[in-house]
Amino acid sequence: MPGGSEKPRKLVWVLDCDAQQRDLVRLALAPRKLEVRPFVSVSEVVNALRKGERPDCLLVELKLPFVPGLDLVRKLKHEEKYKAVPVIVLTKDASPASRVEAIKLHVDAYLLKPFQPEELFKTIVKVSIREEPSGA
Secondary structure, three states, rough: OOOOOOOOOOEEEEEEOHHHHHHHHHHHHHOOOEEEEEOOHHHHHHHHHHHHOOEEEEEOOOOOOOHHHHHHEEEEEEEEOOOOOOOEEOOOOOOHHHHHHHHHHOOOOEEOOOOOOOHHHHHHHHHOOOOOOOEE
16 A cells, blocks of 8 residues: 555444434544444444444443443443443433443443543543554
C-alpha cells in the first residue's frame, strides 16, 4: 500500500433507544475515525453477536424500554467469548444503585449524559484501543 499500511477503523456499537443520542455519539466520534453502528434494542445487539459480529467497544444506555441495558452487560460479562468486549455505560441514570450494579458487572467505564465528546473519545481509547505508549 502506498504510504504505509492504514489501521482499520475501530467499530463502536451504540445501544440507545434515543435516536438523537445515537446521532450525538456518531457526530462526536466520526471526526476521530471511529465507525459507529447504532442499535435501538438489546435484541438487535444479541442478533448481531449471534451472527459473529463483534465491536471494538460497546456503549450502553441503561434505561431501555423492553430489556434494561444492564441485562445485556450481564450476558456479555458472563459469556467467555464476549467477556473481553469493552463496555462503557453511557446513560442519564445517575443513581448510585445503577452505578454500583454496573461496577459489580465489571463495566469498563460509566459516563453520564450529557457527555463531552473529548471525554467520550478518551474513554473509548482508554478501554479499547490501547494505543502504544510513546517514548516520552
